[in-house]
Amino acid sequence: MEDAIVLRDLVVDRGRRRVLHGISCAVPRGVVAGLLGPSGSGKTTLMRAVVGVQVVAGGTATVLGRPAGSADLRRRVGYLTQAPSVYADLTVRENARYFAALHGRGRADADRAVADVGLGAAAGQLVGTLSGGQRSRASLACALVGEPELIVLDEPTVGQDPVLRAELWSRFHELAAAGVTLLVSSHVMDEAARCDRLLLIREGRLIADDTPDAVRAAAGVADLDEAFLRLIRANEASAAVAAGAGGESS
């Protein structure tokens, strides 16, 4: 089956700066793919390109076999923005029901999505009165409620307590087992081990695109955090060699 996401030499400029420098990768269907990298490395920008809200300067992004941002993808892709984007002056339930209705889903689907993110007890509460972590879960419920084929989640577990985080990750794997593809970003490496595939991005360049085991094997260490460090060093060393080969090394 075709891949869920295929990026080819994706280049993005934001505010006169190049933020993504020609990213190529493919994410197969039915997996939880982790997009990991430090803050400012371009995770959000890459996700925006995948959902089709980012102006791109070059390359292509193909999503579920269609160019990213195609009109028919809007009912097949769910997007959780990094900052919670829900209506503060509506209750959790009202928010979920609205986004459910936009996707042609009913009230029962909305109520289930709210319960799935652990907000069942706060369903009648105004989003503006929720804690930060609750608010981002309300936002997550609205991204899941349409039962999309591809779910793009920008740092969904930030600020959540460990028990909830574990629950959310097992929910993501349930969805993937049902054939849904998830692209989940995080800047904390301890979430990497929970993913089926890893995309490691640094300063707008992809430095790893593999399974966690393969990443460990390539770096020769069991700890993913340490593995990433080695990959980054190796990457920088080869970049320095390449610059040296160019002649002007100092």
Next chain:
Amino acid sequence: MNPRILAVTTGRILRQLRHDRRTVALLLVVPALLLTLVYYMYADQPAPPGGAPSTFDRIALVMLGFFPFIVMFLVTSIAMLRERTTGTLERLLTTPLAKADLLFGYGIAFGLAGAAQAAVAAAVAYWLFDLETAGGSGLVIMIAALNAVLAVALGLFCSAFARTEFQAVQFMPVVVAPQLLLCGLFVPRDEMAGWLQAISDVLPLSYAVEALQEVGAHAEPTGTMWRDVAVVAGAAVLALVLAAATLRRRSG
């Protein structure tokens, strides 16, 4: 555009408004208070000669059109700015919602709110302060509601040029004040200098005010009134089209 999505979007906007009880109360009560003020301002003025409408009647009729125009412009500018700054707009544009669903949703929701506001103000003016118009009060409320829709359309468009709520509020004097000043309430339009008349001619509120004055003076709706109503509706559609052009699914 999709009727179901339009309906749920309209409902969502009204639900947001309903949660803000204080705004709803101010929306409905403030016009009545201002009408009371105007009533007592002119209570001791001598009646104009020759059966012309009393000063209060002349001003109150036009004010019924002003309230929804001013208030809905502000409410819409802020509401749409919030959609932009909190990321809900970007998210909406990744869903099956069409731009027209959102724009018309705002037009219908706040148009209804403006109509409710006009109805309460009209009830106060007609019953408490004996406002007299030759034409029916239903036409007055219809024109006031149309003013609300025009204001919503202008607010949706102007919100694209504001980054903060402070800036959005500043568009009020820019967009609304000239229309109030030049609409013919303070100085009759045909007594203004030519260049002021020319400006007044391209401001949609001038037509709304003329339509209200037609209702005030004639028992039956006149051709001039319908033409004015059409001009205001056309201006609202134009502003909505411009607003749609400011909604970009892709950004830098």
